[in-house]
Amino acid sequence: MMRTLRYTSGLLSLILLVSPPAPAQQDSSRSGQGSRVRGPRIGYDVASLALLYFEPERMIYTVSVDYEAWQDIYPVIEGGYQHVGIEKDIYRYTSSGLFIRAGVDVNLMQYEQTNVYEMIYGGLRYGFSNFSQKADEILIREDYFGDLTGGSVPENRINAHWISLVGGVRIELFRNVFMGWSVLGNLKLAMGDDSGMVPYNIPGFGPGDKRASIVINYSLAYRFPLQSYHPRKIIKRGKNQQ
């Protein structure tokens, strides 16, 4: 049932995006026909706010910067910080660290006007994280020799590397203000750890005990319109579709 809903809602998103642009995008005060605006676009992942409800022990802050270096090609850098704090009767676990993902997104959508910036895109990322974890106040109950109280695992620092396949949707909400979601399919390449304690969550990647993971982002972004340029390729629909 959920899979059907997911596919239906994904289809609705696609239909919405390939439909003719809304009247606001044909504003005559914008750059003239045949030109595109570009500039650094800075975004923030607001999906992390959902963690306050679904996973309150974890909080992550993610910022992204992309730039349309060539038409429909966006080099992108994402980075952030994550903190995990789990307190139970039998242990206390903390983890915190930084991550960075770098790659490129490519717009797969064709559009009639050059000043349309909505996207359905695919991309690749290389990710890296450096974080630390530790556990203390460990309690292990044992009837014969007695309970262990106050046990601890000392703090250790871990590096992790991964690659990601990205797919997403982005719309222009208002001029230079964007909204969109993306799904990252991650594959872990390496993780250095000799503590015997599998990380709860790797910043930017996902669950520490998995080789592959999925991360979902929902971001709001603002583009600084620094430059206007004339793209080499202008896609036009046939006369019957105008």
Added chain:
Amino acid sequence: MKRAAILTVTFIFILLPSCQDEVICTQDLVAKANAGFYVRDASGQRDTLVGSFIFYSVLRPDSMLYDASSGIHRIRFPLPQSPAEYTAFVMENGSLADTIIIHHSTRLELVSFSCGFAAVHDLERLEYGNRIIDTISIANPLVDLTDDENLKIYIRPAVADTAG
């Protein structure tokens, strides 16, 4: 705005399947050493039973892990959770008794975030008497939450023949 609304709704549908119920831990978190009893005779090595078997730790002489048990061919016993260089046990069979000193190291391992931690032990070497015991070999030095056999205790044939 309509596109934004649909975008948000589709995102929620994608996000919902990622919700997971908390897992309740039902696992025993005490690591126990597993030891089997064997005898070597003219026909080779074979399993054996030990009768009237008493087994306890020197640290807990008031509490028997096995108390006059009969027909025992395998025992399971814990080691102290806190770090200790060695732990001594006493094994009695009738009027005979041997002390077994197990030299080991202990460390904490995360079982899972829902279950917590367990103390696992690495067996290093053994010292033991020879009234009941012929020899002991370490089959698997890692004492963890599995049922893998850690020690093979070879009983003296004379004792084995009268113990079963």
